[in-house]
Amino acid sequence: KAGVTQTPRYLIKTRGQQVTLSCSPISGHRSVSWYQQTPGQGLQFLFEYFSETQRNKGNFPGRFSGRQFSNSRSEMNVSTLELGDSALYLCASSVTGGNNSPLHFGNGTRLTVT
Amino acid sequence: GENVEQHPSTLSVQEGDSAVIKCTYSDSASNYFPWYKQELGKGPQLIIDIRSNVGEKKDQRIAVTLNKTAKHFSLHITETQPEDSAVYFCAAPSTSGTYKYIFGTGTRLKVLA
Numbered sequence: 001k002a003g004v005t006q007t008p009r010y011l012i013k014t015r016g017q018q019v020t021l022s023c024s025p026i027s028g029h030r031s032v033s034w035y036q037q038t039p040g041q042g043l044q045f046l047f048e049y050f051s052e053t054q055r056n057k058g059n060f061p062g063r064f065s066g067r068q069f070s071n072s073r074s075e076m077n078v079s080t081l082e083l084g085d086s087a088l089y090l091c092a093s094s095v096t097g098g099n100n101s102p103l104h105f106g107n108g109t110r111l112t113v114t
Numbered sequence: 115g116e117n118v119e120q121h122p123s124t125l126s127v128q129e130g131d132s133a134v135i136k137c138t139y140s141d142s143a144s145n146y147f148p149w150y151k152q153e154l155g156k157g158p159q160l161i162i163d164i165r166s167n168v169g170e171k172k173d174q175r176i177a178v179t180l181n182k183t184a185k186h187f188s189l190h191i192t193e194t195q196p197e198d199s200a201v202y203f204c205a206a207p208s209t210s211g212t213y214k215y216i217f218g219t220g221t222r223l224k225v226l227a
Contacts, residue, residue, distance in 0.1 A: 004157075031213065041204065043158075043217040056213045057197050099207035100146045100165065103215065106155035 001027060004106035006091050012112045018079040021109045023091030025072050029104070031097025032074040034066060037088040037108070045091075049074055050097050081113045116140055118206050122216025127194050128226050135221045137204035138186040144172075147187045149178060150203040158203055162189070194225045 005024040013019050020051050034046040047059040049068035066076040072093075078085055088110050092103035117140040127133050139147075145166040150158035164171045164178045164187065171178050177190040191198055201220045210215040 004219075006134050006157075033213070035217075044206075045214045045216075048213040050213070069128070086124070092157075097213045099212060101162050102163060103150055104160060105150070107157045 004091055004093050004104055006089075006109050007108035008109060009107065010110045010112075012079050012092065012114065014114055015081055015083060018077060019081060019111060020075055020077045021089055021091075021111075023074045023076075023093075023106060025074070025093030026104055029093035029095055030072050031094045032068055032099065033063045033094070033097065033103060034074070034076050035090045035092065036060075036076050037090055038086075043090070046076065048097055055097065072099075078111075083113050086111060086113045116209055116216060117124060118204060118216045118218045119154060120221060122221060123219065124224070126202050126221045126224045126226060129194060129196060131196055133189075133191045133198070133223055133225075134184060134187045135202055135204070135223075137206075137218050139182075139206040139216075140185070141206070142182070142185060143207040143209060144206045147178070148205050148215075149189050150205065150217075152201045152203065154200075156217070191223075194223075196225050196227050199223055200227045220224055 007022045031050045036044045047057045052068045063079045068074045088107040088108045090108045092105045094101040119138045124153045148163035151161045152158040175192045201222050202219040203220050205215045
């Protein structure tokens, strides 16, 4: 079974631009979560989607948004990029997304904002 | 729980020795505790997990123990090998909202050959 696939692997953008990251979950997994990983803050929850509905959102500004499609694939968007948005963005899928449902992570998208 | 503390932040062991990483959580209602291993350039990989109805779980050289009374859980790696070198994260479900995990700050394990 294929794992979680994230594209692209690397992105370099300048301040003020916007970016879209993509995630394909493991087949059969209907929940997709996004996390931001930085050396200073560790792994921080961005949002979680299930059946195209956002069920929870982390403490991030409105510039961070996401969506999920009917095939469970998900995208996240960051508008008006800031230097502090430079991070590894990780997507994780799980069967149900419930608190007992293990997360399976992709290898992330490394975003660098200059 | 909302807060997960992880110690130590770095750990160096000689090949063949054991390594132990400890995490403490704050919410007594938490009932599922996964451990992840992250290698350079990759995402975190689930290596073992434990549910609150058991006190210990083993998978070859890896084991996890849970003490619900003290609200802490630990990862034990025996007979360490160089390929065990990585960053390890513990996690627990959030209490402030569902469908979210709180992660520990990570432990960088170095296995010295």
